[in-house]
Amino acid sequence: MKKTLTGAALAALAATGAQAGGLDRSGQSVSAIFDEAGTARLSFGYVMPSITGEDTGGGGGDYDVGENYVQPGLSYTNAVKGGFNYAIILDKPYGADVSYDDDPTTSNLGGTMADLNSQALTFVGRYAINERFSVFAGLGVQSVDAEVTLNGNAYANAITTGAITSQFNAGLPSGVPELDSSVLGAAIAGDTDARDAIIGTYGSTAYTNLASSFAPTRGAFVAGDGYDFEMEKTNRPTYLLGAAYEIPSIAMRIAGTYRFETEHKADTTETVFGTTTDGEVEYVTPQSFNLEAQTGIAPGTLLTLGYRWTEFSAVDLVPEALGSDLVDLEDSHRYTLGIGRQFNEKLAGSASISYEPTNDNETVSPLGPTDGLFGLSLGARYNDGPMSLSGGVNYTWLGDADAGVADQAVAEFEDNHAVGVGLQVAFTF
Template sequence: MTLHHGAASAIALAAALAASQAAAVGLDRSNQDVTAIFEEGNVLELSLGRVWPDISGEDGEFALFPGSDAEYDDVGEDFLNASGSLKFDVNPDVSMALIVDQPFGADIMYSETPGSNLGGTSAELDSVAATVIGRYKINPNFSVHGGLRRETLEGSIRLEGLAYGGLSGYEVMLDENDAYGYVLGAAYERPEIALRVALTYNSSIEHDFDSTETLGGVPIGLLPVTASGGLDGIGETKVETPAAWNLDMQTGVAQDTLVFANIRYAEYSETLVSPEFFSLATGGQSLTNIEDNYSAQIGVGRRFNDMFSGQVAIGYEPEKDDLVSPLQPTNGSRWVSLGGAYKANEQVTISGGVRYTWLGDAFPETGTPDTARASFDDNTAVAYGMSISTRF
């Protein structure tokens, strides 16, 4: 049993469009996908996705202001996600790839409503990562891969509303910071049936942000002291992006038919954001509270003819504690995706995909002990993606 190479690569490319995550483990956006290193030959690929979350909730029974029943519409803002890769063979046993992606992100904004629990709260996180990765084929069945990743992050968080008490109006700006980590992995393959099982470890990466804390627009940082004796609000905040494991699998099950699966586990419990003043005011608490979790996806791809291939996949992220950070007001997800690829000629393939996600219900919380402040339910997200690859 064999699978035509054009079908295998086109199907894998279409499946990769699901990387434009509407809701995934923690702050994931790209799943830190490195499967470009397994493409045959020399390949340049560019991808672009857009996500439209539909996330809304209300204070409802949790309202702190008498008579208030604040509603929060469009809490999750639309966002773009771009990536690109360049893979080439050095010799029959050694290959290299440069992968650029946006691994993490957040775009949360609660509408400002006087007397509401959370109105005005927001979070924004932008990231870019460049990974240089190499692969060595030990023999036709076994290979190892690894490389270096440079990660750039910047963001801001604002707390607003009655639920935050004296910290309502608090904001921290995290200036752009670069830091480095690594990637290690191994794979087993049987090319005659398009079988591949690849396990990849992504190291955690620690960022040291110059951060500016304000309360009601007034700088409140602890150090340094200005010449006038005041505080300029500038300090340092350490944030660690999570270590993660990716398991990517595929196998041919019939002529021109491929089954694939992906599992990702990320250790987000180590991703804490506790700027100097905020930490002092809250006894060392973190602005974020994300649990370790995994996501899983399984799908099937089919080559219909020499030009067209398609795929369908379903995915799942389990629910955890219903009480969640207001900066991530969902709890688990389920999704279905459809993708297709058109082989324009021997060099160029154009792919596209759509993904629909059902987001799990959740209760944003604040305080110690954790106390529900709002409810979010029946939320969804839609993602579209396109990709173009060329062989040379």
């Protein structure tokens, strides 16, 4: 009965794989390490985000940028003599599927898109010190690849201004302060104070030359269909450490898992202003910490709690030609609270809520145009001998946000949500 109840309490979250903060997809749980020996799990989730916004540029229309995605998962758990057991876990920890389907010549973000894929295969070994205390560690391999396009009027202005500024600064004599691209952008947009500041520092001829090069450089950006970035797949080792405390008689367990930051180095191809550049980029996938807890609170009733921190602020992806961060995300903090109820020996149900606080920034990345969330999940599990079948559905309210380019709001996103559905089947051999 405890096996069925525990599985039902987790089914709503584990099966649906609902959208989370930053680039999080799977949540990277290692709960499979606590499965009965000889257990295999297979899960399949399908998530349907509805992320709509309005262009603030005047010429553009409405955006519908959320792309549906699949979230699969696989694990196998078995025991070894002497208090050891292990789990092999396959998941997709991170991802992004965003597309601004609008005319890039009349909207701020039309033509912008991001497609990030990842896979991870992790081996986790656990040693039970006694009935209550255990420690575990994991070694795995993680792969990541991505394709990003930045387009539309907002990126045309920002990237053009950045390129002109970078070229100008490269030719300055030693000791002369460098020009900030935001100052040049403001001056070209008609800010007289910004224009006078450039003239006062570098002379009127310098400003005239800068301004005159803006239109043809911007034209080359538009003619080349914006900025395109492709990052080849890399495979890197990953590591984790954890510990757990359990009281089996009341189905109580508290488990903490720390995952180390993973360093990547990938080959890249950038195309902008009609020029293609092959290069290399170094970046990390973030360190994280998961705290997962459960306890029986009454006969046939289980309470679950969870917390996940992910350091997305450390994920700086700065391609050579672009010269700025493609990710630009804040750390994610996710809280969950759930309850499971046993109906009979074979059937149990669950309900849970999830919450991520807002970061309250004035703007967010157009490649992740929401801020915070609140979700509700319902799940059920049917157990029949060695096989169990779990199903769940999730509805998540996504927080409002202004998408920004160069710290300027260019689109407003309000009243958005995501729906996730999923199935999980488990066999104990």
